[in-house]
Amino acid sequence: MVDVVILLDYWPSMFGVRTRIALEEKNIKFDYREQDLCNKSALLLEMNPVHKKIPVLIHNGKPVCESLIQVEYIDETWPMEYPLLPSDPYQRAHARFWGDFIDKMLPGLGKLMWGAKSVEQESGKKEFIDMLKTVEFELGDKTYFGGETFGYVDIALIGFYGWFDAFEKYGNFSIEAECPTIIAWAKRCVKRDSVAKSLPDSEKVIELIPELKKKKRVE
Amino acid sequence: MVDVVILLDYWPSMFGVRTRIALEEKNIKFDYREQDLCNKSALLLEMNPVHKKIPVLIHNGKPVCESLIQVEYIDETWPMEYPLLPSDPYQRAHARFWGDFIDKMLPGLGKLMWGAKSVEQESGKKEFIDMLKTVEFELGDKTYFGGETFGYVDIALIGFYGWFDAFEKYGNFSIEAECPTIIAWAKRCVKRDSVAKSLPDSEKVIELIPELKKKKRVE
Numbered sequence: 001m002v003d004v005v006i007l008l009d010y011w012p013s014m015f016g017v018r019t020r021i022a023l024e025e026k027n028i029k030f031d032y033r034e035q036d037l038c039n040k041s042a043l044l045l046e047m048n049p050v051h052k053k054i055p056v057l058i059h060n061g062k063p064v065c066e067s068l069i070q071v072e073y074i075d076e077t078w079p080m081e082y083p084l085l086p087s088d089p090y091q092r093a094h095a096r097f098w099g100d101f102i103d104k105m106l107p108g109l110g111k112l113m114w115g116a117k118s119v120e121q122e123s124g125k126k127e128f129i130d131m132l133k134t135v136e137f138e139l140g141d142k143t144y145f146g147g148e149t150f151g152y153v154d155i156a157l158i159g160f161y162g163w164f165d166a167f168e169k170y171g172n173f174s175i176e177a178e179c180p181t182i183i184a185w186a187k188r189c190v191k192r193d194s195v196a197k198s199l200p201d202s203e204k205v206i207e208l209i210p211e212l213k214k215k216k217r218v219e
Numbered sequence: 220m221v222d223v224v225i226l227l228d229y230w231p232s233m234f235g236v237r238t239r240i241a242l243e244e245k246n247i248k249f250d251y252r253e254q255d256l257c258n259k260s261a262l263l264l265e266m267n268p269v270h271k272k273i274p275v276l277i278h279n280g281k282p283v284c285e286s287l288i289q290v291e292y293i294d295e296t297w298p299m300e301y302p303l304l305p306s307d308p309y310q311r312a313h314a315r316f317w318g319d320f321i322d323k324m325l326p327g328l329g330k331l332m333w334g335a336k337s338v339e340q341e342s343g344k345k346e347f348i349d350m351l352k353t354v355e356f357e358l359g360d361k362t363y364f365g366g367e368t369f370g371y372v373d374i375a376l377i378g379f380y381g382w383f384d385a386f387e388k389y390g391n392f393s394i395e396a397e398c399p400t401i402i403a404w405a406k407r408c409v410k411r412d413s414v415a416k417s418l419p420d421s422e423k424v425i426e427l428i429p430e431l432k433k434k435k436r437v438e
Contacts, residue, residue: 050316050320050353059309062309064309064312064316065316066315066316066319069316069319070312072312073309073311073312076311076312077308089295090281090283090296092291092292092295093283093288093289093295096291097283097284097285100288101269
């Protein structure tokens with residue numbers, strides 16, 4: 001049976017990037033379908049009726065939702081190509097812990113980017129920097145989070161990298177000044193084809209922010 | 220090598236319950252160590268330096284944090300005893316999706332239980348009921364979330380059951396009136412030794428709430 005893989009996604013999504021990278025690492029051809037989030041398609045609503053959000057991975061007609069769950073699904077479905085999670089249960093749990101921790105940075109980032117008041121934005125920025133420093137400490141002097149090979153935790157974090165310039169511009173700070181090791185790591189990651197192909201253009205993300213801010217306010 | 224398994228936990232924890240049940244289902248003997256969360260032990264701080272929270276599962280000296288990650292770790296480490304997650308990658312992704320969804324009920328429950336204003340409590344209650352109805356729809360007429368066998372999603376949700384009476388009392392509503400199928404499912408789960416042994420006493424949880432409210436306010 002030939003696999004039919006469809007990805008419902010939206011180009012700036014830091015979550016969609018994770019799934020795109022995982023598919024690229026596994027050399028899986030997929031049909032990328034850009035979604036209009038202001039006018040959600042019948043397919044998106046049918047495939048993710050609970051959250052109605054992208055990314056949705058559709059494999060042979062069946063949907064998988066939530067980006068980190070998609071990355072694990074991709075790893076388990078195509079186990080022979082480039083493993084994304086370690087095989088040892090303890091190391092797997094460790095990777096999942098850091099994937100989960102990275103997702104816990106979102107409330108801070110939400111306040112930083114969409115906060116209505118500057119005091120809220122400042123507190124979001126502080127939360128984000130503190131958490132990114134914790135992630136940086138975990139990386140330490142390793143090449144990638146899992147050691148010498150690019151994998152699950154790298155995929156979880158690099159999704160945010162296309163937004164770093166936007167965070168810096170709207171938060172008025174330098175991530176490199178705060179977390180130089182993270183920036184060096186991100187530059188290594190971007191050398192991989194899977195990442196370079198999947199990340200959104202930082203400039204375009206910055207251009208999009210005013211529009212997104214307007215939409216957030218309407219919501 | 221004999222496995223040494225320690226669980227740092229706090230008796231009313233809906234998260235700790237998950238890990239206790241998973242260990243019981245696998246027939247793993249463990250050393251339960253009750254933690255004083257107002258005066259955190261050196262062991263807790265050493266084993267979970269990032270979040271400093273219970274439950275922490277310590278297996279042969281190495282910590283695993285976050286309850287659903289612990290459940291997966293337990294399943295992967297002792298795969299021969301009673302499987303908790305399905306073996307099929309698609310069904311595993313489906314179970315993980317619902318585990319994640321159940322954790323997304325927490326902000327609503329937080330507002331319901333610890334909200335400073337009644338408008339906040341009401342909105343938390345509504346969020347919780349809406350989400351629990353979605354979970355109930357997923358359960359449908361199945362015996363357990365995975366079908367005929369008790370597993371990962373059941374463990375994720377039943378952790379909350381010891382708190383249901385407290386939610387009802389403080390939210391002034393009946394979960395059974397809103398979600399009768401969930402209550403019938405919970406009563407089935409409680410017949411399992413692993414669950415009966417692990418759930419906190421509802422009466423004691425209710426008695427504890429004023430003290431917890433006071434602490435939340437101080438924080």
